[in-house]
Amino acid sequence: MAELVQHEHVPEDGTEDENLILLLLSPDLRDRYMKNLVNRLTNIDVVVAIEETSYPEEKKDKYDWILNFPGDIPKGKTPDSKSIKLIFRVLGKPELQQDKLDSKDSDKLAKIVKRYKEVQQSCLEREKNPNFVKLALTDAVLRRRGEMILKYKGLVSSLDEEITKVEKSYYLGIGYILSTAIEKITGVAVLDNLMKGLIYVMIIDDLDKRTQDGLVDMDFNRKVLAYMSTSDFSNKLLEFRKEHADDEFAKANISDFIFNAEDFEKVDIVFFNSWKFTEDSFPVRVALRKKTIISKEEERKIDRKEETPARIEKEEKKLAKVKAKYKNVMREISKMEKFHVDDESAYETHNNLRRRLLKDIKSRELHLKDLKRPVKAGGEEKIITFDLFEIFKSKQSFMERMADKASSLGFGSLLGMNHDEKRTSFEKLIQMARYSKDRIKASTQLNKITSQTTKLAGQLDHFVEKNKLTETVESPAPAGTVKYQPLLDDHILDCLELAALGCEISYLSEGQGEQV
Incomplete structure (x- = not known):
């Protein structure tokens, strides 16, 4: 109308x-x-x-x-x-x-x-x-x-589409790094597919759950893969420092935090990617926690850790009593030997008591020593830096790298390469790094403006x-x-x-x- x-x-x-x-x-x-x-x-x-x-x-x-x-x-x-x-x-x-x-x-x-x-x-x-x-x-x-907000949503969406075309190279690189880390932790290489389901991994790369999905496609078990954003990680680190304001972790660094915070207690590998790459280098860090295998007795000792000081005090008092009794027996035996007491039966009774007390003392001293001895260290803990670019360069032959570069410039057909072929490449890893860095920046800005x-x-x-x-x-x-x-x-x-x-x-x- x-x-x-x-x-x-x-x-x-x-x-x-x-x-x-x-x-x-x-x-x-x-x-x-x-x-x-x-x-x-x-x-x-x-x-x-x-x-x-x-x-x-x-x-x-x-x-x-x-x-x-x-x-x-x-x-x-x-x-x-x-x-x-x-x-x-x-x-x-x-x-x-x-x-x-x-x-x-x-x-x-x-x-x-x-x-x-x-x-x-x-x-x-x-x-x-x-x-x-x-x-x-x-x-x-x-x-x-x-x-x-609409502008940034559109930008994030378009970058997601570009990432989808090149992301496989990144996941393969991470897969290689994690497999290497698993071998360092377990000493097992042949059974790495099995170990992929037993070793817990935390991913910190600001790609949300995308990296987890990519690793699942490479036979990693989703149940052992966790994700944390760098902002959450930074906030938790600050909270950890506040909680330990009065002890040695008041100024905890990343290593102190990972290997001592409850959030990472059950995590074996932490993968960090801050996307700080150059034309020649793409460093990523991996924190490894190689746990020592301990005995059942040591497990029980850990479980009763809080009771240990009281048990030590109690054992020390018992040992002191036995030693005092032993001292008295030795005094009596010394008298008998000095005055040439002819009661052979009494002498033998005291001598047997001396042996029992001495055996008891040694047993209690060993038990006390065991109580005071710390449990074996929690194993090897360290942070290793890998270079994703270097990994790909070392895995590609010269001809593959040449074909890779030619394809990125649009000349792949000259070297007999299929442009639509789903392949992994060093050039695609570079593209993945650039797109991902731009996406993280756009996503951060989007979240900020939306909030x-x-x-x-x-x-x-x-x-x-x-x-x-x-x-x-x-x-x-x-x-x-x-x-x-x-x-x-x-x-x-x-x-x-x-x-x-x-x-x-x-x-x-x-x-x-x-x-x-």
Whole structure:
């Protein structure tokens, strides 16, 4: 209905005595405002063609006025109270001299001028309201950030597509490194496929779960693969330092943290990739925890570790008593030998007691020594640096590297290479590194902007509710919009109507020989 009304007075070929006005809006704003705006203008006999901003240039020539509503704060402008008119600016409208607005003898012009002043007054009153100004400015900032979010989402999505084409090289490189690490931990190379399901691995490379999926495709067991982002890792390291503020780990480094924090207690290998590569080097680090095999007795000792000091104290007291008893027996035996006591039976009894006590003392001393002896060290713990580029260079022959380079330059067919062949390559690893670094940067920025936008939107909702800004709104918010949208819609419609009325006033005034 609205489209019919907007075009029924606008012929294909404009004529001399008609004022042709074109208003260009974004698709969403056109859908939202066209019907209401056309109804408003039709009531005072003003006709405006409303089209999308993509309207063909060649069709614009017939119009006398071309209005455009950007609906944002211009780039380079700071959002403040002075920006309010910029947010609702309509480009292409005439600048009327307010003191010369006069209808003279034209009833139509009088009607339009009256409506113009009414709408203008409504706009001025809103723009003087500090709450409305804050609402409009914050909403404009949110919309700008919304556009940035869409931009970064698109960038992340396109980078994901590029990564999919080259990622296999990266996973093969990691697979080689992890297999080497597993061999160092277990000493087993032949059964590495079995060991892949027994050794727990933590991946820290900021590719979310993507690397885990790639390793699963290479026969690694998903159950033993875990992921942590570098931001989570950094936060946990800071928490670890705070928890140990009064001991030797107050300034714990990465090695101290990994090999002593509960988060990594059951992890055998930690793979780090901070994507700090150059044209010649792609270093990644791997933390290894080679556990020592301990006896059942030592396991029990570890389980009763907290009881050990009390047990040692108890055993030392018992040993002291036995030693005192032994000392008394030796004193008695010494007397018998000194005074040549003839009671052979008594002497033998004391001598047997001496032997039993001496045996008891040795047994208790050994037990006490065992209690005091620490359990075997937890095994070998170290961090090793691997170079992914060097791994691929060492695994590729000279001809393979030449073909690889030729393919990357588009000359693969000259060396008999299939361009679509799913192969691994050094060049693809370089591409993977570049795409991944860009994706991580874009994803980080996306998360940052999204978090800030969500927080700001919550603050704006609270502001609207606190100041009861929506209480005067009669119509409900359109589906998919914020609850305060009708407030902004009314003002936008007024600004659009004001621009169209200004065009009509200027046209009619010129027809009467007046310059406004």
